[in-house]
Amino acid sequence: MTKELKLYINGEWVDSSNPETQDILNPANQEVIAKAPKATKEETEEAIKAAKAAFESGVWAGRTPQERAKVLLQIADKMEENLEELADLETMNNGKTKREALSDAEESVNTFRYYAALLNNPNGVTYEAAEDIQTMIVKEPMGVAGLIVPWNFPLLMSVWKIAPALATGNSIVLKPAEITPMTAVKVFELIDESDLPKGVANLLMGSGSVVGQTIAESHDVDVVSFTGSTGVGRGIMQAATGNLKKVNLELGGKSPNIIFEDADLETAVDYALFGIFMGSGQVCSSGSRVLVQDSIYDEFVEKYVARAKDIKVGPGNAEGSQMGAIVSGKHMESILEYIKIGKEEGANLALGGSRIERNGMEKGFFIEPTVFTNVSSDMRIVREEIFGPVVAIQRFKDEEEAIRVANDTEFGLAGAVFSKDHNKAMRVIKKVRAGITWVNAYHLTNVQAPWGGYKTSGIGRSISTNALEEYQETKQININMDPKPIQFFD
Template identity: 65%
Template sequence: MLKLKNYINGEWRSTSSEDVNVVINPANQEIIAYAPRSSKEETEEAIRAARVAFDSGIWSSKTTHERAAILNAIADKIDERAEELTVLETMDNGKRKDEAAFDIADAATCFRYYAGLILHPEGETYQVPDTVQSMVVKEPVGVAGLIVPWNFPLLMGVWKIAPALAAGNSIVYKPAELTPITTTKLFEIMEEVGIPKGVANLVMGRGSVVGQTIAESKDVDLVSFTGSTEVGREIMRAAAGNLKKISLELGGKSPNIVFADADLETAVDYGLFGIFFGSGQVCSSGSRILVEESIYDEYVARYVERAKNIKVGPGLQEGIDVGAIVSEGQMNSILEYIEIGKLEGATLATGGYRLTENGLDKGFFIAPTVFIDVTNDMRIVREEIFGPVVTIQKFSTEEEAIRLANDSDYGLAGAVFSNDGAKALRVIKQIRAGITWINYYHPTYVEAPWGGYKQSGIGRSLGKYGLDDFQEIKQINVQLNVQPINWFTS
């Protein structure tokens, strides 16, 4: 049994609150940890520590080589503890163990990427029509408040922590209440490799207390949040108090377009992977599959048959395809959407129920669920379900496919399957989404930007764009001919 603590100003601290968060394994509901539910005052203390650390220059004034060396050391420690972190992530989140293993490896890669990126800083100079040298430099924002979701507990955190620290910021980090365990291990690693006191602060607790305090604080210069669009709006409103910089990676309801000339086996395979990877608890999931009318019936038949054979079970169990839903509340929300789909008149082709046989009743498991005969006005087509539920609808023309794909409040991701390269590129360029694929789905790379259009967010993670989110741009002008301007005659 783990008893987790906050990490504030270089010290591990128990919360003063008697309200403790019980962390369970969603595969069997066993208690695996107790975590703090921190107060507003404790959160403010962490913010003050970060403010003092940043203003002192103890981290921000280090050379890029010094910061890079520490980031690389963190990556090495993650690799050393990869098996421990993988098991803890699986127990905490419920995902398949090999999925968790990929997340841990990607976390180390992310630290190494930003360690390398800051060794090649970008700036600009301008040949202006004057005796002036004009230039642009990039500086750290200051204190960064980082708020992360439960679906990729460690990896999503690292997507923020690595560029924030690389840029020279101090951080106040709030993990999701459901999945705080691997975060504490990461902070142990950061302490071990020598992150200076006050630079990295960990505060656990409710979003309504810890998250709200971070978002509202005038000592926080930036808030980077990943989560639901609804909470993103609340963060944005709270951050308006001092017009702090924000970065929001929010929800999605992403289209996956399959044309008749696509390789059908590939399109079905990635159609399954696009939604059932991570139990569908992925913001970029391809939850809306749009299939050209002439191959619709064949696609559905193949897809449903394979969906029926997906093995669901505890993430640490061998031979499992899909793990648990993260919590009972999330499971019930998904099941409610399934009932909504039935009432709306969609045809349930497979799944649609909680799995309870063979010991699965001890955890939170849902059979992979496929709805067909859907229309764009249905809630199951328009709203983010965030679970193993997919809709498949037909289209007849390229123009209709584009219209259906873009008829959404969201714009996070999308894909096109076609063996006609010109058509695939033509269509993907018209999809209003920030992350897109042609003839595959989901894989992303630390070098490339991650983020969406419309209500899917503001700003970008990863790549040099992810570093930009944690930097301010400063214009510097140097007069090369020093003399009075004589603007006033007297």
């Protein structure tokens, strides 16, 4: 039976006044698994109003850090009890494999616990600014946080925003992507069972042009955190200028993965596969540009293509599936169009390039692992974010050229270097203009490390202690320890 989803406003599950709904599909077979409401501008404003009222009442912001931590741990425990269901919903709604979805669910639990633990740390500093003047620097919640989540990591990206925003005492209005709301709804069902006061957390489903735009423009929203494309991020930033709200943007990428001739070839091939085909390439930090030194280029390509050919593509919940479905038919067509462009540009299609319509995948949105070789930096498949299982393998001669080619992009989210020469690896990775980098690895990260990019890949940082700063104001308080006339005008 198709599930009818509802909005969550001021602690209540409510129907939208808009009769129009969004069919939520399983991308592995196009089965309609739910119908989601499309919130109106008025309902979005109502949720923002509820969040603001809750914040100003102090019912959450006024609690001690220890009290807030207790609720965060409560939510984490409830999520852990429902780990399998969360993973199944993620797989069914997003198309990723069950093992990836389960990893995301486990990391989501860890994220809530991490921020609960941070609340026991000292917050702020004091110092003597002048004789008899004691200065305190304190951190305060900003107010209402608008959180806009992408479709590629519906669960984890929601939690990466919810946990630090709530930990710092803010109220929140969360908007999941239109096509992947299932795990966000489940998280809010668990939040509803917790001791979080009503009105502090609100959930709105609907279009970016209505819900997202209203959140970004609202003068009652104090900070907006958005993860998604660079183009939409620019629009969010422009809309936020009305009240000059704080903006956190985690945007696109076209990340370089540099393989030197002295790298351990098996390790480099293995991580280069993981770097692009994990999540079917629908990952902002994917290593979609693999730069390989001339002397090992042909050998690397041969090994890489052979390994990529063996990747088992299938429904995310099918046993043995290593790469799942593309999230939607629309996005699948966009990826296939880029593959067509690559062939027209003269790149060599070494593997894949087609939709998979066999072995029970006829109704799903599946694309073969796709490898382009002999590419150049002026090609669109090298310059533009495809956001799919498509990799471009490019040659370079020496260290200087590797750095130049790696940085020849508007993006700056991620990058990696593979080499047995530690000094060279460190020398090169320091010159790669990106916020998330690896040496002899790819994609490995944790909640303790800040996440974000340079250039058009965004502004600000998610997770780690840095995320707390994104949802806090800094205030100085100066205390006169010996009050008496200053006699400035005597």
